[in-house]
Amino acid sequence: MRVIIILIFSFISVFPQVNVQETQVADGVVHKKIINTNDTLVINILKIDIKKPDISILAVKANELLNTKETTSQMVKRYKISGYDVIAAVNADFFESDGEVVSNMISNGQIVKAVKFSDSPFNPFTNSQIASDADDNLYIEQFVFSGNLILPNGNVEEISRINSKSDSNSITLYNHFQGKITPPSSREWYVVDFVLFPLLSIGDTLKFVAAAKTTLRNFEIPKEGIILSSNNKYAHYLEREIKIGDTLRIVYNFSPKIKNIKSLTGGWPVLVKDGMNMIRRNTSIEGVTDKFSEQRHPRSGIGYSADKRTLFLITVDGRQPMSKGMTLIEFTDLMINEGVFNGLNLDGGGSTTMVINDKVVNSPSDATGERLVGNCLMVIRK
Template identity: 75%
Template sequence: MKLLLILFFSFYSVLPQINLQETQITDGVIHKKIINLSDTLVINILKVDIKKPDLTVLSVKANELLGTKEKTSEMFQRYKMSGFNVIAAVNADFFESDGEVVSNMISNGEVVKAVKFSDSPFNEFTNSQLAVDSDDNLYIDQFVFSGNLILPSGISEEVHRINSKPDSNSIILYNHYQGKITPSLPREWFVVDFVLFPLQTIGDTLIFITTGKTTLRNYEIPNQGMILSANNKYGHYLDREIKVGDTIKVIYEFSPMLKDMKTLVGGWPLLVKDGMNMIRRNPALEGVSEKFSEQCHPRTGIGYSNDKNTLYLITVDGRQQSSRGMTLLEFANLMITEGIHYGLNLDGGGSTTMVINGKVVNNPSDATGERLVGNSLLIVR
């Protein structure tokens, strides 16, 4: 690694006792560390030239399973051991106690979880998410899942969720991210499961052949293919409409529509839009509470420049003597100062972690050290 500079400038020049250093990690990736002794802040910023053809960003689910947790550094090492040239990583979306992420997620082009609205107890609509297409174009928006099942009769029915516990009277799809078996459901529900084996993909349409059908619970999910599960009214309906050997079509769409989405990961809330501080404009954006927004906490965030050529990953340490953390308003201001045009808050608090070349470079706030989290974002060459 090559030390590029130690400077005092711009926004930071008005604050005394600030150590600022930038280190080139590899071609196209720079690590910037800011230690503000007077305001007790420790900030790590990774700047990535995402338009370099050999650099990309991937979302990784803990242990490649919906309902599990894993340290960000462990996800880094696991992908590195699998042959990926991993450069850095940060923790990503908010998650349930079992590790299921709150928002939609796509990893390496495969759906990990898809819901119409985020499973957030605070936001009535849906949380903002970061999307990356196959050309490494970056987007931040409130993506809403819309799935359709085309029956052998040609009739289209809505797919309500992918890899998430269903509501009554719903149609769900499960792939290997769900685990070995379909989730447990209330005993009084009528449930029918169909085994779908993939035949081909045409654009956004997946074509399957039905190779099995059962009303048994906790049915095995194939490594290749999916389980189509319907319950109660939809269960009785699809039990009549689908037979073993039938061809089924499935269409995944997200609104706003993007082609060839390879990465999708949630956060909460949007902090910067068109270079403007969204928390200043609306402190309760996406349902954030005063306690979450206005108190200082460790923070993790991601954003990109106006030309979408530079991707930024940011952590701010907190809840410790060396670093007090930031409010969301301060975090958004930091993003704007660094050149972020669109910025998204990720899960913070004890989850806040940045890993570079296999080493945790920030100081996680939990007394036990780095926390197990639901998913992470990796920078890969």
């Protein structure tokens, strides 16, 4: 009898109890749900044929504002009300307590946030990000922003960032994603802001006309224009060089250079590169900590196949009796087994959320339910 019992347990361990369900959500979009009761895991995988002409991916900021939060399903609902045909969505970048995303972000071709370095306390360089261009080609890179202001006299000055709080002795741009007014700056700084309205766009160069100048703090940001904010030595310099009515040129660049970026959002860290498990090669990649990497947590991730035709959105539930979560190595192995050739970790934990056809299909781990997050990635029909 004792031998039979041992054989039974051996049989169970060799053949784990795994239930796999696949559902076609839309033409070119398949939802795969894996319930593994042996390993105590619940996994949701959305496979998207991103090369279908009617399907695209869109990075969406909570409330279309840098410093606010929404749930992923709230963002989906808001976009559907405004006329978008949203198939699915997943939470995206890590974010600050006020909702500001950690890394660069572009939504529908408009810059939400652009910085040279991510605001991550763990990574001295910049976190990896995922981008898609106008043709829905996909890229995972450590994108770095650079910008230039070209004055009427031909002088070129560096733009340090777009939206987000400025540094001393710098030039910063603010658009409608920042909110109604420019953010506060140090009272000791001398600040001069210029109101710019767009004239035309030629490639990556934008032409603006200087319509107004102010030294007031918390100045109103025009809906159809931008604020060029300068402080200290740059404020004194630009106050002399820029006259109302002048035409200014501004050049935005991201390195590596990708033309016509439509959507861009961050994650942390890169998990799969050219089919290789990057966590196995370097357990502290991009400043990842042991606690974050080696403990089992809910996970969210995004990736694409070797031919860049299939986009994968993946969530793993965790911190719950029915699903314990995954380590980063396990999550990366899952990605590779499913066909991901290049993959990126997104914000996980209580943020992990996948919405398909208006329904949250995973089980967010927070006791209060779906968490307010900084942004999300949507799969839409054009």
